[in-house]
Every structure is written in structure tokens, then in C-alpha cells.
Amino acid sequence: MATHILDVAPKSAKVIFENNEVRAIEITMMKGQTVPMHSHKMGLSYSLNAGRIRSMTEDGKSRVFDVEKGEIGWSNVDGAETHAVENLGGVLRELCVEFKGRGSSLLALDRQRDKRLQVTVWGQSSPRSSRTVALPSTTG
Numbered sequence: 001m002a003t004h005i006l007d008v009a010p011k012s013a014k015v016i017f018e019n020n021e022v023r024a025i026e027i028t029m030m031k032g033q034t035v036p037m038h039s040h041k042m043g044l045s046y047s048l049n050a051g052r053i054r055s056m057t058e059d060g061k062s063r064v065f066d067v068e069k070g071e072i073g074w075s076n077v078d079g080a081e082t083h084a085v086e087n088l089g090g091v092l093r094e095l096c097v098e099f100k101g102r103g104s105s106l107l108a109l110d111r112q113r114d115k116r117l118q119v120t121v122w123g124q125s126s127p128r129s130s131r132t133v134a135l136p137s138t139t140g
Contacts, residue, residue: 005038005096016095025096029087037084040075041098047071051092056084064088 005013006025012035017024022043029035037058050069056062075081 003036003038005035005040008038009035021100023098023100025098027092027094027096029085029092031087031090034086035084037082039082040096041100042076043096043098044075045073046095046097048093048095049091050089051087052089053092054086054088056086058082067092067094 005027006015009027012029012033013025013027015023016026023041026048027035047067047069051067052064053067054062054064
């Protein structure tokens with residue numbers, strides 16, 4: 001398993017919420033920035049704005065793709081997939097929510113009218129945890 005994103009990109013990846021069930025990480029990449037080879041835990045990602053990235057795998061393959069604002073991705077490989085990412089557009093922000101136990105949490109993402117994202121987690125060890133994240137002011 002590769003190094004976790006929190007270890008290879010400490011200035012870009014910040015834990016914004018954590019409990020026994022989940023860890024939420026906000027990732028901010030500046031234009032032209034590259035995050036070295038890293039992995040993520042099982043969970044989902046939510047794009048806070050639109051952008052364009054190049055993803056490179058350990059075997060040297062790469063692909064460029066556009067990320068849409070509000071796009072949700074899911075990964076159940078739990079650290080087994082490694083990649084590096086280069087930001088080809090403007091500032092890119094993403095919320096990654098990692099699940100610490102299989103099937104132990106439910107997650108709700110609710111886009112608020114005041115340009116905020118409410119993240120609510122229900123888990124076995126904590127009845128309800130909640131965190132609000134500011135969405136970017138650009139239309140991205």
C-alpha cells in the first residue's frame with residue numbers, strides 16, 4: 001500500500017472532521033500542483049468545484065479528465081490503488097470521506113442554500129456527527 005495522501009500532501013490535504021466511524025479530508029490543489037503517488041482509504045469523494053486533472057498510476061499510465069462540481073466518486077479498494085494527481089486547471093477542492101469500518105456508517109451530503117455543504121454521519125458508536133464545509137465562491 002502506498003503512502004496516504006495526508007502524508008504526501010500535508011499542505012493540501014487537511015482533516016476537517018474525524019470520529020470513530022469516518023475521517024473527512026478537504027483537499028485543495030493549486031493550478032499546476034502535483035500530489036505525489038498516494039492512496040486513499042475506502043470511502044467517497046465529493047468535488048466542491050469543477051476542474052481538470054491528470055491521474056497517473058504506478059505503472060506509468062495516465063489519463064486526463066474533467067471533474068464536475070458536485071461529482072461523487074466511490075472507492076472500495078481501501079489503499080490498494082495508488083496514483084499521483086496533477087491539477088491542470090484553477091484551484092481544485094475536493095472532500096474525501098473515509099470509512100473506518102465496513103458498513104458501520106451512513107453519510108448524508110446536503111448542499112445548503114447559503115453555499116455550504118452539510119456533512120452528516122450516523123454511526124454505531126456515535127449517534128450523529130455533523131460538520132459544515134464552505135463551498136467555493138467561484139462557479140468553477
